[in-house]
């Protein structure tokens with residue numbers, strides 16, 4: 164029965180979606196002596212017309228404006244007319260404040276918006292408010308608060324046009340309703356056509372916009388639909404973007420995308436951006452500069468061309484491919500994620516944001532990048548570049564080191580990512596940060612597609628942003644590093660499986676800053692017979708939470724293998740270079756066994 168009802172509704176759709184007014188006449192607006200009435204010239208006579216919309220509508224009701232009025236069919240009314248619509252430029256705007264509720268209800272009864280509706284009740288009392296519509300559909304209980312919107316400027320529509328405590332209250336009630344298991348909507352009916360987007364009017368009533376943002380975060384859905392409007396009719400037309408965060412970022416989207424398409428660098432990972440390639444490159448790019456990543460990226464994919472290869476790689480192979488990039492846990496996590504993909508997804512990279520985010524070692528940045536670059540999903544990818552660009556465009560003085568600030572920027576971006584160009588939008592922001600909106604030195608504002616929008620530039624504070632509060636000071640560790648050599652080999656040892664540089668190979672080293680005499684003593688203590696010692700000077704390596712301040716010695720010994728009591732490996736330098744992953748921390752000492760490691764090795768080729 165339900166089915167046949169629905170199909171008969173469908174057949175009627177075209178006609179009945181449309182709300183048609185009878186007895187409409189054209190007039191010319193003259194003045195509005197108070198909120199409720201206007202003086203309008205109709206057929207050469209000045210008439211008093213009832214204004215149902217008690218909002219200001221100041222930008223609409225200007226003397227001489229072309230308006231459309233409806234002759235009242237009630238004889239008891241003082242005014243014989245109602246103001247229905249007004250022409251603003253080429254645009255017809257319906258300003259009948261009773262119509263939004265009515266057309267949403269009728270439109271939903273026609274089968275739009277919510278499927279399988281069994282009940283629609285208007286004027287539903289929820290807590291201390293009247294909510295416009297209560298809807299039941301299968302298991303769903305839905306509250307819909309409808310707001311008519313008539314305020315338009317440059318294609319942007321905003322609400323409210325005057326402060327409205329009642330509107331704030333409604334939104335707050337819906338936020339509570341969501342907690343109680345209702346679905347809740349604030350439904351903005353844009354009483355005109357061809358607008359670009361809807362945004363809360365922070366100028367007239369900031370508290371409303373803020374309530375709307377809180378509500379959206381709590382799960383209330385905020386939607387906007389525009390309408391086909393003529394002098395005597397109105398019908399809901401289509402969905403309009405809602406921007407609760409930063410309209411400026413919405414304005415940025417198209418210029419940014421065009422700029423990116425013209426100015427993007429050709430980079431290896433942009434050639435064939437499937438999920439695996441994007442993932443590998445993005446994790447590498449979190450470690451070091453674009454130029455330094457290129458050789459790592461090529462080699463990694465040559466050695467491990469698929470998720471399966473990565474899942475099955477041996478530890479030393481993996482660490483060797485990562486040697487010099489640092490944060491070795493990242494590549495270990497990549498392997499765990501690859502194993503997860505093999506087990507949980509049959510070896511095929513998952514293609515939803517949530518599934519990607521659930522992989523080991525993948526956070527919101529990488530999940531966003533893979534989602535957008537590989538699958539075109541409108542998810543943000545906010546790295547340091549993007550934090551800088553967005554902070555400047557918005558002139559935000561928030562500390563970008565805070566997780567909450569990043570989350571806020573992600574939310575604001577997610578709202579404005581064009582569904583048809585998510586990858587170019589996200590990559591455009593990253594690219595802008597990398598080649599134009601530069602850190603430290605001069606941002607190249609004259610080359611920037613956002614230069615006319617950028618608030619920091621307008622205020623002349625672009626070089627002071629972003630605000631990045633200092634992290635806690637790193638702990639300093641003194642270490643003494645030994646290059647033990649005999650005629651042939653050098654000593655290396657494997658680090659423990661957990662903690663800093665887990666599983667990597669290193670030159671033997673001890674805590675503290677040893678003198679030459681101490682170093683010789685130590686050598687003898689571990690069973691070696693030093694023949695000659697040479698100081699290699701000092702070196703420093705900075706990890707995220709600790710700094711190593713190193714002192715190095717090259718110690719020639721008489722036969723490494725025979726007498727050493729330590730768990731060292733004695734390996735020919737060529738073999739160290741070939742097979743053993745040695746962290747970049749030791750880079751300054753590797754020349755003494757004539758090998759090159761990590762980034763240094765790639766630079767040489």
Ligand code: ADE
Nearest residue numbers: 430445448453546593597
């Ligand atoms: N930095 C981080 N991700 C990047 C990318 N995909 N292209 C260029 N630079 C980046």
